[in-house]
Amino acid sequence: MKDVAVIGAGMTLFRRRLKETGKELSFLAAKMALEEAGIQKSDLDMVVMGSAPDAFDGIHMKGENLIDGAAAAGKPYVRVFNGGGTGVFAPIAGWWHVASGVADIVMVVCEEKMGSCYPHPQTAFRHIWDPIIDRPLNPNLIWLFAMEMNRYMTVYNIKKEDIARVAVKNKRNAVGHPCAQLADPNITIDDVLNSEVMAWPVQRLDVSPPSDGASALIYCSKDKVHQFTDDPIWVDGVGWGIDSTMWTNRDLCFPRYVATAAKMAYKMAGITNPPKDIDFAEPYDPFDYKELHHMEGLLLCKKGEAPILTREGVTQRDGDLPICPSGGLLGVGNPIAATMGQKVCEVYWQLAGKAGKRQIPGDPRVGVGQAWGDIMQMATVIVLRR
Amino acid sequence: MTEKKEQKESYPKYAPGTHVHDKDIYERKITYTWWEPEVQYSWSLGPAMSRFLQELKAGKIIGIKCNRCRRVIVPPRMFCEYCYGPTSDWVYLKDTGTVETFSLSYLDADARRIEEPILIGVISIDGASPKHGFMHYFGEMKPEELKIGMKVKAVWKPENEREGSITDIKYFKPFRGGEE
Amino acid sequence: MLEKQTDPTSPMHWRGDMQADYMYTNGVAGDRFFRHLMEKDTFLATKCKKCGKVLFPARLYCEDCFQEISESDWLEVPATGTVRVFTVATINAHGKKMEEPKIIALIDIDKTDGALLGIIKTKDLKRDFCGVKVKAVFKPKEKREGTLKDILYFEEKI
16 A cells, blocks of 8 residues: 555635535635645646535535536546545545555545535435335434434433533634634633434434535545655544444444444554544534544543533643544534535645644644544544654 | 744645625526426335235234344345345244334425424334334324333334325334333 | 245335435536526637537536536626437336427537437427427516526427
């Protein structure tokens, strides 16, 4: 396998609805990444697109629709998706294009335009349920997370206020992010606990917002990376895993598929003691409890321990194990696949010391990004190293 | 942080994109194209789910056993997804179970607000392997009575109203030992 | 095992639909294109500085060069063109036979390197339309909404 380095990244504004089409959003993110890398479309060997279910944008086979905006017209191109896992899976697919030796320079573009779906993106989500056994009950997707959150809280005896701390931390972290949708420097635990109950125990401020947005990332092989930088950021490990779709036959208190993906990535990266070997992480946080759930799945702490670390300030940007320094999905927004911007681009910018106001103090060397999707069953993990 | 790094620019350097508010849409301040897809589906149930729904119509919950890992699985399927071998023996289960998890939903399927919460959760069914069950509603209880670990029993639709659907069970109600 | 479970009276199918409506923003370039269409009986196109191609419909960027379009790259072109290729449609999108067949044509728009799909209004369904010059016929201005439906059809330009 060839070593793969990141040489540029980009992302658009994340908002509930943007005027730009999906193609135009892809173009804006791709342009920013090309600018950082200092290259042009003609320098790209191949392009990988990540975009989650077609039902959001309302364009069937939207990978084909998005080609032009991803600088892929006339090039080898593939779209990958696995629901919420796409934001990290697309960069994994981009990585194997270079690691396998078939390409030297590859751009990964991720796009989501959830504002197209009416009356609400939830309307598209209802089509992911099993049509026979789940859908006749007229479910809302929030139910799924509410049930998982309740199980997690009950099994490990976790208080809601300890979960709310995650939303507070991430929305505050997002203050330094120019693309952020829900940054709030003054939010408190009480604000979260007093927000509207959507599906108990999920309240409005426990949830990340649906968004439009795009992000992009450019890889270069070790053979050519000296042309771009003396201090490359390397992809050190990748992993992915999925569990049975029969979610009512599994205990929801621990995401074992995240552990499967993490172990695969850590093995490749030579990580043997995750809490010690990893300097910071961007676990997927569409809900505040998911950050905690995923820290445990990523083996960054013991089961049920993530809320304690959060309460003790360990996961703050200046803590021992900063978690979601970007502001995460809760603060920056959740255009599903395009959250590659927080989960991978941010890890790259942090390691390159380019994160500005969001920069983690010290000298972070190893960062982990993770995404999660489908019916609570899919996880994707990437390890970057300087 | 080293001094060299502090001098670096902050990324992303800018945030491209044009925010559109709902108001801009209603007032047609921006042009847009509206589309209502018309598409319908007829999903094949397959042998396992056909039998399951048929049994629900008869007022019974049926599971199936994997002879390799010995799991008794509900909802039933033709194969065990872990052992990847065929399942074999049908097993009638009780119509009672345990609340594995639940939610009180103040949102309907389209995320519209509703006044009275929908009581929803996962019930592991008695007679199946631990943690094996399905999602359903709860009824005949106050929201605050619903607890993880609580025993519940199916409340069926009258026989002449059943149609071979998961909704042939109306909901699960609290179950106290000895009740029928 | 299949035999055992196959009962002709079993409910073997489950019916359902996919309910969701869509509101597509026409985009930054598209919004300008359609706003123009609401006011004028001409089209807007954009010229790529790098390759010189006149992109139609107007775009934010040239997909070949990945060159961003700037203010000075926008130009107005006539709503006329030449039929490159056409088909006579006799069934609708749902596979049902239409009362009247329709001529669907790909029209190369004059003074651009782009084309548009359009309906040609004609009584002569047997004619070979390839190479025929056509012009767009628009809705009355007060009824235009800023979508492709503001173009009612194309007809032969005489």
